[in-house]
Amino acid sequence: MKIAVASDHRGFSTKAKILTLLNQLGHVAYDYGPEDGECVDYPDYAVKVAKAIGDKSIDRGILICGTGMGMCIVANKFPGVRATPCHDDITAQMSRLHNDSNVLCLSADLLGDRLVNRMVEIWLKEEFEGGRHARRLEKLHKVEEETMHPHEEA
Numbered sequence: 001m002k003i004a005v006a007s008d009h010r011g012f013s014t015k016a017k018i019l020t021l022l023n024q025l026g027h028v029a030y031d032y033g034p035e036d037g038e039c040v041d042y043p044d045y046a047v048k049v050a051k052a053i054g055d056k057s058i059d060r061g062i063l064i065c066g067t068g069m070g071m072c073i074v075a076n077k078f079p080g081v082r083a084t085p086c087h088d089d090i091t092a093q094m095s096r097l098h099n100d101s102n103v104l105c106l107s108a109d110l111l112g113d114r115l116v117n118r119m120v121e122i123w124l125k126e127e128f129e130g131g132r133h134a135r136r137l138e139k140l141h142k143v144e145e146e147t148m149h150p151h152e153e154a
């Protein structure tokens with residue numbers, strides 16, 4: 001898979017470790033910044049990854065900030081993005097099975113390296129279950145359409 005990884009300053013070293021893992025797993029990993037650990041603003045990096053999901057230049061994205069929350073809030077403003085804040089094996093797994101997550105948002109401050117690696121592997125391996133969850137994602141797409149074009153008749 002083509003996977004872009006970005007962070008803010010708090011997630012900078014975790015980003016490097018995730019990029020190494022993705023390469024080891026045989027994925028095509030892109031570093032969407034930042035280039036160093038200087039203080040930056042997470043929206044600038046979440047936008048880059050979210051836009052690349054939208055135009056399909058990447059398959060998946062991984063975003064890391066202090067808590068994972070700011071990145072997630074920004075990424076979910078973009079059509080086609082299903083960003084999920086995950087903090088353990090179960091949330092990593094369920095975000096794929098039920099939500100078809102395409103952007104994994106992680107906390108650099110709260111999660112250890114081994115857990116992060118395991119969560120990334122789970123999140124990459126698990127497949128969307130479809131079925132009733134596909135019906136719910138259809139409704140999500142409708143909400144997206146309505147909020148993007150609020151005055152147009154269906």
Ligand SMILES: O=C(CO)[C@H](O)[C@H](O)COP(=O)(O)O
Binds near residue numbers: 008065066
């Ligand atoms: O977690 C984050 C957003 O959800 C950021 O990493 C955090 O807010 C950055 O804070 P600071 O500028 O104090 O390092």
